[in-house]
Amino acid sequence: xxxxxxxxxxxxxxxFGAVQALTRVDFAVRAGEVMALVGDNGAGKxxxxxxxxxxxxxxxxxxxxxxxxxxxxxxxxxxxxxxxxVYQDLALCDNLDIVQNMFLGRERxxxxxxxDETAMERAAMQTLASLSVTTVRSVRQTVAxxxxxxxxxVAVAKAVMWNSTVVILDEPTAALGVAQTRQVxxxxxxxxEKGLGVVLISHNLHxxxxxxxxxxxxxxxxxxxxxxxxxxxxxxxVEAITAGKVEQVPGMATEATA
Amino acid sequence: MTDLVQQPSAGDVTxxxxxxxxxxxxxxxxxxxxxxxxxxxxxxxxxxxxxVIFQSQNSAFLSSRNFVNLVVQMAGLTTIAIGVVFVLLxxxxxxxxxxxxxxxxxxxxxxxxxxxxxxVAVAVGVCVALVxxxxxxxxxSKAGVPSFVVTLAxxxxxxxxxxxxxxxxxxxVIQDRTIVGVANTFLPAAVGYAVAAVLVAGYAAVLVLRTxxxxxDGLPTxxxxxxxxxxxxxxxxxxxxxxxxxxxxGVPLVGVLVMLLLxxxxxxxxxxxxxxxxxxxxxxxxxxxxxxxxxxxIRVAVFMISSTMAALGGIVLASRLRSVDTAAGGGNLLLNxxxxxxxxxxxxxxxxxxxxxxxxxxxxxxxVDNGMGLxxxxxxxxxxxxxxxxxxxxxxxxFSRRGRSQRGMA
Numbered sequence: 001x002x003x004x005x006x007x008x009x010x011x012x013x014x015x016f017g018a019v020q021a022l023t024r025v026d027f028a029v030r031a032g033e034v035m036a037l038v039g040d041n042g043a044g045k046x047x048x049x050x051x052x053x054x055x056x057x058x059x060x061x062x063x064x065x066x067x068x069x070x071x072x073x074x075x076x077x078x079x080x081x082x083x084x085x086v087y088q089d090l091a092l093c094d095n096l097d098i099v100q101n102m103f104l105g106r107e108r109x110x111x112x113x114x115x116d117e118t119a120m121e122r123a124a125m126q127t128l129a130s131l132s133v134t135t136v137r138s139v140r141q142t143v144a145x146x147x148x149x150x151x152x153x154v155a156v157a158k159a160v161m162w163n164s165t166v167v168i169l170d171e172p173t174a175a176l177g178v179a180q181t182r183q184v185x186x187x188x189x190x191x192x193e194k195g196l197g198v199v200l201i202s203h204n205l206h207x208x209x210x211x212x213x214x215x216x217x218x219x220x221x222x223x224x225x226x227x228x229x230x231x232x233x234x235x236x237x238v239e240a241i242t243a244g245k246v247e248q249v250p251g252m253a254t255e256a257t258a
Numbered sequence: 259m260t261d262l263v264q265q266p267s268a269g270d271v272t273x274x275x276x277x278x279x280x281x282x283x284x285x286x287x288x289x290x291x292x293x294x295x296x297x298x299x300x301x302x303x304x305x306x307x308x309x310v311i312f313q314s315q316n317s318a319f320l321s322s323r324n325f326v327n328l329v330v331q332m333a334g335l336t337t338i339a340i341g342v343v344f345v346l347l348x349x350x351x352x353x354x355x356x357x358x359x360x361x362x363x364x365x366x367x368x369x370x371x372x373x374x375x376x377x378v379a380v381a382v383g384v385c386v387a388l389v390x391x392x393x394x395x396x397x398x399s400k401a402g403v404p405s406f407v408v409t410l411a412x413x414x415x416x417x418x419x420x421x422x423x424x425x426x427x428x429x430x431v432i433q434d435r436t437i438v439g440v441a442n443t444f445l446p447a448a449v450g451y452a453v454a455a456v457l458v459a460g461y462a463a464v465l466v467l468r469t470x471x472x473x474x475d476g477l478p479t480x481x482x483x484x485x486x487x488x489x490x491x492x493x494x495x496x497x498x499x500x501x502x503x504x505x506x507x508g509v510p511l512v513g514v515l516v517m518l519l520l521x522x523x524x525x526x527x528x529x530x531x532x533x534x535x536x537x538x539x540x541x542x543x544x545x546x547x548x549x550x551x552x553x554x555x556i557r558v559a560v561f562m563i564s565s566t567m568a569a570l571g572g573i574v575l576a577s578r579l580r581s582v583d584t585a586a587g588g589g590n591l592l593l594n595x596x597x598x599x600x601x602x603x604x605x606x607x608x609x610x611x612x613x614x615x616x617x618x619x620x621x622x623x624x625x626v627d628n629g630m631g632l633x634x635x636x637x638x639x640x641x642x643x644x645x646x647x648x649x650x651x652x653x654x655x656x657f658s659r660r661g662r663s664q665r666g667m668a
Contacts, residue, residue: 091545092542094541096541100538105550113531115534118471
């Protein structure tokens with residue numbers, strides 16, 4: 001099981017009009033593994049996760065989930081498969097507390113259409129405890145009062161609460177300080193240990209090397225390299241990001257030979 | 259900051275209120291107040307202030323007779339303000355509530371004039387309001403026109419409709435005993451006490467059952483002494499109010515009806531999925547949308563709530579005056595109902611507020627109005643004072659919000 005990818009993209013392409021955003025990208029993440037997705041701005045990282053998340057369905061190629069070919073044409077399809085994406089802006093409601101945010105849109109009800117607050121509070125506490133998120137004072141405080149790292153933790157906990165199998169984190173540490181970055185990276189590692197497939201998008205190679213098992217490098221919409229994190233170094237990855245060999249560059253034929 | 263990286267130890271995540279005795283809870287409350295989470299504190303201070311001032315000027319202000327008058331005077335405003343609270347929770351505004359209330363009441367009055375049964379007349383008035391809310395809500399959510407503009411148009415349109423329906427009559431007198439009885443019935447003393455007892459018992463049952471179910475699930479609970487204090491507080495307040503009212507004409511029926519509306523809508527706002535989604539849309543519409551909430555449907559429903567509550571408020575006002583005239587829904591009814599929600603503590607920017615804010619805010623406005631009337635001051639002075647109270651409420655809210663955001667509690 002550990003060797004067959006839980007989510008696999010084969011030759012996925014995506015274009016927006018004349019712009020070829022992704023060209024035959026292969027990408028795979030296994031259960032229990034942290035796969036980093038790196039690349040310069042405009043390399044196609046966001047487009048790739050939007051293909052996985054069903055926001056921009058892929059034009060060509062094959063998406064396989066647990067060794068079956070699947071079609072992801074809307075965000076509903078991907079969440080039905082257990083793929084959850086934590087976007088950079090986190091999408092939390094500041095005026096609601098942690099439990100309310102974690103269950104937003106999927107509230108549990110008891111008799112007479114009442115919200116089942118105790119069940120939700122307990123489940124939220126269990127999920128946070130299972131992720132070892134111990135820094136929040138109370139699950140009944142509003143999200144507005146949380147630090148950036150705590151917010152990220154809540155957003156991740158919200159994503160993993162629904163029996164998800166793949167969690168995609170978009171720049172989770174971008175706006176965080178040192179201590180909070182540490183907190184989130186620990187959390188990312190724990191997600192992998194729990195047996196989830198984790199995709200980490202980051203600009204910060206230091207963070208990537210700290211938690212990733214494998215590193216996939218995109219450049220100009222193509223995958224230019226894939227490294228085993230233990231068998232490479234930052235310099236090699238930086239070279240791939242900035243000057244990785246691309247097979248073809250639409251409309252920029254000379255660059256390919258550079 | 260070192261506590262941010264402390265090592266995991268499962269079960270550390272607790273929920274508020276923390277386990278502990280009364281003293282801990284009191285300290286926690288003081289801490290929250292100092293951090294700027296004032297809750298209803300400023301308005302209660304304000305009400306005491308108002309009571310002291312008017313009582314010192316005219317000893318009739320705190321008389322039981324005037325208390326009963328106040329309850330009847332504020333009933334219509336409170337009812338309309340409940341709907342306004344919902345609209346403000348979304349971060350929207352409804353400027354049409356004044357004339358929607360008048361439209362419903364003028365339809366009611368005309369139907370009663372033609373000898374329709376009262377329940378059919380009420381049903382027609384409420385249904386018209388529902389349709390008005392539906393149409394305004396659909397235009398706001400589907401066409402993306404700001405609610406300010408759509409309901410401003412509604413303000414003009416429904417004002418016109420009221421004048422057209424009244425036509426040459428000038429004033430439509432209501433003679434139906436049931437409708438007139440809404441605001442002009444006073445409960446016998448024993449019934450008043452019974453209603454208060456049921457209310458207190460219901461509150462106690464809800465609190466105790468909730469605490470027990472939390473304890474069963476191993477969640478932290480408030481200490482029994484605090485629950486006892488809350489229940490006792492409500493009992494004193496409720497029975498005291500009934501006692502005061504019974505010294506005069508008795509508890510007004512309309513006061514009980516308004517309490518029922520408050521309890522019912524509080525339940526909807528706090529205990530149902532719909533209410534939760536209203537708060538979510540008001541707090542972060544994009545997050546709500548991504549969570550799978552149908553934001554448009556919530557918006558439309560909330561505008562239907564505000565029109566419907568406006569209609570019910572209009573019926574209460576018509577019942578009190580026993581007639582509907584061309585001035586219905588005009589004057590400062592609209593602004594007072596929005597001011598009531600805001601003075602009560604509902605944010606104009608969405609996501610923050612409670613249904614009970616409508617009651618507290620309406621109490622402030624009606625008290626000022628009533629007290630100034632007792633002092634024989636002109637309506638000009640009334641406007642000035644009400645305006646200053648509104649300003650004070652918003653400034654207090656603004657300062658407390660700044661305090662909260664500085665401490666990251668927004």
